[in-house]
Amino acid sequence: DVKVTQSSRYLVKRTGEKVFLECVQDMDHENMFWYRQDPGLGLRLIYFSYDVKMKEKGDIPEGYSVSREKKERFSLILESASTNQTSMYLCASSSPNTQYFGPGTRLTVL
Amino acid sequence: ILNVEQSPQSLHVQEGDSTNFTCSFPSSNFYALHWYRWETAKSPEALFVMTLNGDEKKKGRISATLNTKEGYSYLYIKGSQPEDSATYLCAFRGKTVGGSQGNLIFGKGTKLSVKP
Numbered sequence: 001d002v003k004v005t006q007s008s009r010y011l012v013k014r015t016g017e018k019v020f021l022e023c024v025q026d027m028d029h030e031n032m033f034w035y036r037q038d039p040g041l042g043l044r045l046i047y048f049s050y051d052v053k054m055k056e057k058g059d060i061p062e063g064y065s066v067s068r069e070k071k072e073r074f075s076l077i078l079e080s081a082s083t084n085q086t087s088m089y090l091c092a093s094s095s096p097n098t099q100y101f102g103p104g105t106r107l108t109v110l
Numbered sequence: 111i112l113n114v115e116q117s118p119q120s121l122h123v124q125e126g127d128s129t130n131f132t133c134s135f136p137s138s139n140f141y142a143l144h145w146y147r148w149e150t151a152k153s154p155e156a157l158f159v160m161t162l163n164g165d166e167k168k169k170g171r172i173s174a175t176l177n178t179k180e181g182y183s184y185l186y187i188k189g190s191q192p193e194d195s196a197t198y199l200c201a202f203r204g205k206t207v208g209g210s211q212g213n214l215i216f217g218k219g220t221k222l223s224v225k226p
Contacts, residue, residue: 004153033213042114042216043199058213090154097142099214101153 003027004102006091012108019078021105023091031094032074034058034066036087037104043090049074081109112136114202116217123190124225130186131220133200137181141211144201145174145185148219154199157185190224197221 007022025032031050035043035058045058047066055066063085067075074093078085086109092099115134123129135143142161148154158167163178171188187194198221201214 035216040218042218043201043214044216045213048213097159098144098156100156101146103151103153 004091004093004100006089006102006105008105009103010106010108012110013078013081014110015082017078017081017109019081019107019109021076021078021089021091021107023074023076023093023102024072025074025093025100026072027093027095027100028071029093029095029100030071032068033092033094033099034064034074034076035090035092036060037090038087046076081107083109085109112202112204112215114200114215114217116198116200116220118220119218120221120223122223122225125191127190127224128186128188129190129222130184131198131222133183133185133202133217135181135183135200135202135215136204137179139204140178140181140202141205142203143176143178143183144203144214145183146199146201147196148199149196157198185220187222190222192224192226195222195224 004025033048034046049055049068065077089105091102117132145157146154158174160176165176167174173186176183197219199219201216204212206212
């Protein structure tokens, strides 16, 4: 079974803090993704990566950056957290046909 | 901007009822349509990946149909059970200009609650 893990289920941070969300997959997938999910909105793509050290902006990259130093790990970075980044963050990795999701990190920025 | 619409937004049914929901997506540059089930406090779980017009897929009591020409897919649940309570997401994958697969574009989901 594909396993995608995320470093925290719940996280509370203060405005202005630097925040790291970590995601690890164990299936040697090349493609990895970060989404956020907000009430009344669908999953929205923040960034994705199709190989080590490669990254592409998704639909809502502003205020975020990513890092992919190893194939299995894809990190989402909030350089200076703001209250409008309070959300559920989902990581996914992808075989050619299917995306496999992690359990999500619910981030609250105070 | 590509739009993926799901209806209804939420649904409350009694155990044993059969139900269905709709996903509407662009009818051009179609590559695939995905359905996911997302239970509270769990990861979204892939249900179906559908690629051909007229496709029908089935997994236990859950089935899905696909019409790429008119841009819709139906998800059916026969004899709903409380454990079917979840948010059901559909996601459209289009073709890029180069003909390869684009990223998934998700609908907002249909939240199903099944009362015992």
